Amino acid sequence: MKKHNFSPGPCILPQSVFEKASRAVLDYHGIGLSILEMSHRSKEFVDVMEQARELALEHLGLQNKGYKALFLQGGASTEFLMVAYNLLENKAAYLNTGTWSNKAIKEAKLFGEVVEVASSKDANFNYIPKDYSIPSDADYFHCTSNNTIFGTQLQSIPNTEVPIVCDMSSDIFSREMDFSKFSLIYAGAQKNMGPAGATLVVIKEDILGKVSRVIPSMMDYKVHLGKDSMFNTPPVFSVYVSLLTLEWLKELGGIPAIEKINTAKAELLYNEIDRNPLFKGFAAQIEDRSPMNATFSLTDESAKDRFDTLWNGAGINGLNGHRSVGGYRASMYNALTLDSVQVLVDVMQEAERTA
Amino acid sequence: MKKHNFSPGPCILPQSVFEKASRAVLDYHGIGLSILEMSHRSKEFVDVMEQARELALEHLGLQNKGYKALFLQGGASTEFLMVAYNLLENKAAYLNTGTWSNKAIKEAKLFGEVVEVASSKDANFNYIPKDYSIPSDADYFHCTSNNTIFGTQLQSIPNTEVPIVCDMSSDIFSREMDFSKFSLIYAGAQKNMGPAGATLVVIKEDILGKVSRVIPSMMDYKVHLGKDSMFNTPPVFSVYVSLLTLEWLKELGGIPAIEKINTAKAELLYNEIDRNPLFKGFAAQIEDRSPMNATFSLTDESAKDRFDTLWNGAGINGLNGHRSVGGYRASMYNALTLDSVQVLVDVMQEAERTA
Numbered sequence: 001m002k003k004h005n006f007s008p009g010p011c012i013l014p015q016s017v018f019e020k021a022s023r024a025v026l027d028y029h030g031i032g033l034s035i036l037e038m039s040h041r042s043k044e045f046v047d048v049m050e051q052a053r054e055l056a057l058e059h060l061g062l063q064n065k066g067y068k069a070l071f072l073q074g075g076a077s078t079e080f081l082m083v084a085y086n087l088l089e090n091k092a093a094y095l096n097t098g099t100w101s102n103k104a105i106k107e108a109k110l111f112g113e114v115v116e117v118a119s120s121k122d123a124n125f126n127y128i129p130k131d132y133s134i135p136s137d138a139d140y141f142h143c144t145s146n147n148t149i150f151g152t153q154l155q156s157i158p159n160t161e162v163p164i165v166c167d168m169s170s171d172i173f174s175r176e177m178d179f180s181k182f183s184l185i186y187a188g189a190q191k192n193m194g195p196a197g198a199t200l201v202v203i204k205e206d207i208l209g210k211v212s213r214v215i216p217s218m219m220d221y222k223v224h225l226g227k228d229s230m231f232n233t234p235p236v237f238s239v240y241v242s243l244l245t246l247e248w249l250k251e252l253g254g255i256p257a258i259e260k261i262n263t264a265k266a267e268l269l270y271n272e273i274d275r276n277p278l279f280k281g282f283a284a285q286i287e288d289r290s291p292m293n294a295t296f297s298l299t300d301e302s303a304k305d306r307f308d309t310l311w312n313g314a315g316i317n318g319l320n321g322h323r324s325v326g327g328y329r330a331s332m333y334n335a336l337t338l339d340s341v342q343v344l345v346d347v348m349q350e351a352e353r354t355a
Numbered sequence: 356m357k358k359h360n361f362s363p364g365p366c367i368l369p370q371s372v373f374e375k376a377s378r379a380v381l382d383y384h385g386i387g388l389s390i391l392e393m394s395h396r397s398k399e400f401v402d403v404m405e406q407a408r409e410l411a412l413e414h415l416g417l418q419n420k421g422y423k424a425l426f427l428q429g430g431a432s433t434e435f436l437m438v439a440y441n442l443l444e445n446k447a448a449y450l451n452t453g454t455w456s457n458k459a460i461k462e463a464k465l466f467g468e469v470v471e472v473a474s475s476k477d478a479n480f481n482y483i484p485k486d487y488s489i490p491s492d493a494d495y496f497h498c499t500s501n502n503t504i505f506g507t508q509l510q511s512i513p514n515t516e517v518p519i520v521c522d523m524s525s526d527i528f529s530r531e532m533d534f535s536k537f538s539l540i541y542a543g544a545q546k547n548m549g550p551a552g553a554t555l556v557v558i559k560e561d562i563l564g565k566v567s568r569v570i571p572s573m574m575d576y577k578v579h580l581g582k583d584s585m586f587n588t589p590p591v592f593s594v595y596v597s598l599l600t601l602e603w604l605k606e607l608g609g610i611p612a613i614e615k616i617n618t619a620k621a622e623l624l625y626n627e628i629d630r631n632p633l634f635k636g637f638a639a640q641i642e643d644r645s646p647m648n649a650t651f652s653l654t655d656e657s658a659k660d661r662f663d664t665l666w667n668g669a670g671i672n673g674l675n676g677h678r679s680v681g682g683y684r685a686s687m688y689n690a691l692t693l694d695s696v697q698v699l700v701d702v703m704q705e706a707e708r709t710a
Contacts, residue, residue: 003387007394010591018380018389025377032358032670034373036550036596039362039673073428073552074573077587081571107571190588195391197428197552197590216436216462218429232432233545235552236365237592241391315387318394 004340007318008148008293008331009170010190017244017335024240035240040233045240049229052243056200059246059255060179070201070221070229071239076100076169079186079199080107083142083165085219087184088112089211093138093162097154098125098147099324100167108142111213117141124324125150126284134160140183140207146171148191149322151281151295151329152288157181163207171292172200173249174334175259183207191292192334194242197235249334258334265332265341266291272345278303278352282325297327300355307351314347316340359695362673363503363648363686364525365545372599372690379595390595395588400595404584407598411555414601414610415534425556425576425584426544426594431455431524434541434554435462438497438520440574442539443467444566448493448517452509453480453502454679455522463497466568472496479679480505481639489515495538495562501526503546504677506636506650506684507643512536518562526647527555528604529689530614538562546647547689549597552590604689613689620687620696621646627700633658633707637680652682655710662706669702671695 005012024035028044038045053069060067072078080103084092088111096102096119108114115138118129125147134141140163146153148170157164163183172187179185183204190196201221208222217223217231224231252258270289273279273296282295298304311319321327330344360367379390383399393400408424415422427433435458439447443466451457451474463469470493473484480502489496495518501508503525512519518538527542534540538559545551556576563577572578572586579586607613625644628634628651637650653659666674676682685699 001387005388005392007392010392010394010588012392013389018391021391022377022380025373025380032356033360033672034368036373036376037360037362037365037367039365040551073430073590074433075428075587078429078573081573103572107573110569110571188588190591195592196395196588197593214465216465217458218433218436218462232430233365233543233551235428235590235593237550238552238590317388 001315003315003317004343005317005336006330006332006340006344008322008329010196011318011331011333012335013194013241013245014248014335017241017248020244021241035237038236040230040236045236048240048243049234052239052246053229055243055246055250056202059173059249060185060202062179062202065180066204066206067202068205068225070203070224071234071242072199072201072224072229073197073235075188075196075199076167076186077103079167079201080104082219082221083184083186084108084111085213085215086208086211086221087140087163087165089139091115091135091138093117093134093141095129095132095141095143096121097128097144097152098150100147100169101144104142104144104167123284125152126282128152128154128285128288134158134162136161138162140165142166146290146292148293148331149324150283151290151293152283153290153292155287163204171290173255173258174262174292176255189238189242194245195238198238198242200242261338262291262332262334265336265338266294268338268341268345269294269330269332272348276348276352278355279348282327292331292333294330294332295321295325295327297321303351303355306354307347310347310351311344314343316344316347356670358670358672359698360672360691361685361687361695361699363677363684364688365551366673366686366688367690368549368596368600369603369690372596372603375599376596390592393591395585395591400591403595403598404589407594407601408584410598410601410605411557414528414604415540415557417534417557420535421561422557422559423580425558425579426589426597427554427556427579427584428552428590430543430551430554431522431541432458434522434556435459437574437576438539438541439463439466440568440570441563441566441576442495442518442520444494446470446490446493448472448489448496450484450487450496450498451476452483452499452507453505455502455524456499459497459499459522478639480507481637483507483509483640483643489513489517491516493517495520497521501645501647503648503686504679505638506645506648507638508645508647510642526645528610528613529617529647531610544593544597549600550593553593553597555597616693617646617687617689620691620693621649623693623696623700624649624685624687627703631703631707633710634703637682647686647688649685649687650676650680650682652676658706658710661709665702665706666699669698671699671702
């Protein structure tokens, strides 16, 4: 039986994507080769890479606006480093909204001065700081758009002349935004885009070339851009499955269409969390709640075994909260259906009835 | 029709591996989840990672000898950088036998003094230098065991007190060696091990911790070792398919068994290159020839169209040489069968007959 997959990442992708990917592992489009044995220099794969790069920009509304997309390796954790390598000459401003922001700050400090403009660390990151200012002489301002572990999301992006760099790993392609406010966006593929092993980086080219240090080739965005994201062998399969997912999103109607579905899923679950006396939400402010990752816990810990038995029995997967927060986390990425959320809500109501 | 895949990499993997991987993309071992949507923290994937790490060490005869294996991202190109970050304090010695050695040297120079102990660049890397000495005060000696582009292979590893670091991307798991001579071995997966997107690094732990610089987390082997190769989300699918390929190799009888097959394939093809007046080999010395990548060209360029039509018609894929060498390159990695090599030899004989 297919699970209702609420895993925080790697996570659910569309079933049609799994089916196409499975066929391509046996034979890519009938050419007599598996996608896994195709040269990355073959016409077939060069086309995949170019289509994936273009479609990523198209979804974000960033075509013909000075942006380029790359598919790299190493996840957001490598971007923490690359961002600083490429952009941090003197001073950078970071907003600290969770574990991943914190890690980004740690890596950046190896390269220059880091100003933490605000932090919600004092309250275990259960809110998004809103009252802060960005030094006008910062090389860039870095933020994390969605905090997977804590279940909070940035609802407003500050207005500033400083270039904005954003880690969108856990909510890219999930909601409409003016993406042209960002000079650099990065995201590990393994939430809304594809399997683990690829990292999307979208760069406004004019922000590069301003630091004085020599950058190792693999860390240098200019090197990757100069080779059309093929400086070295790319993660072929992860890029291909990312393309399939981006195509699925396009057929669905793009970000505006998926945002409606994501909003409906989030409303269904958060309404139940708020209504059901057995549960309470983690985020301190309702406005900061993430539609991607809903964090909540039991009001009565003695119900834990019963609730755990119920959701496991309903075929729900990946609901345990991160150890930093405890309780539960329902990750509702793009490919998760409203039906799966309804199954969870039914289980929560069943837990209440049998309390 | 299934192609005879002589691609230099990404390259052929065993057909049984494609079949298992294809099924796992739909449903991993019947658990109701695709391998692409499984959490890397799930028991299932933690087992995959641990088995892959252990089996890699087992094949190399390096279990219980102070070595650990990691599956990282970024390919050998990232290792060029990581090796220097982690090991280069003052001076390192490099043997320059081809494009990839050359790139490794370029990156290392950003971190300290690099002594090029010998180079075959003067002859477009058509031989392996043998007469060189390694400075006894070098932090390490770096070599490339197989030169994919030029079709040459190191047949002897120098005896030295200096730790030896080796890029085995294109011939790992293909031949017996005393792997305990090496302190660090790295290899992009996409030749004999798996699909693009994973990099195997085998490290003798006692060589770490000797440089004074602060190493960024993602560049630090100690960080990855401390988290059992799960510091950040690993390339789940590439690691899984690597495990399948390592298991296939074990069932076959391991490196001793595959070496016999590889030797038979190489003898069949090189004998034809030497016998057939229409062809000539690229490597200047027969002893330097790589069993993995046979580079050769036509003695009469006017036969090119006819030969190209013949091998394309026979369902052969990936035979064009690299632009640095020209001509042809037959890559005969572990999963390529003797039958496929026979098809190529038949075509070469057909080209001779119809000359």
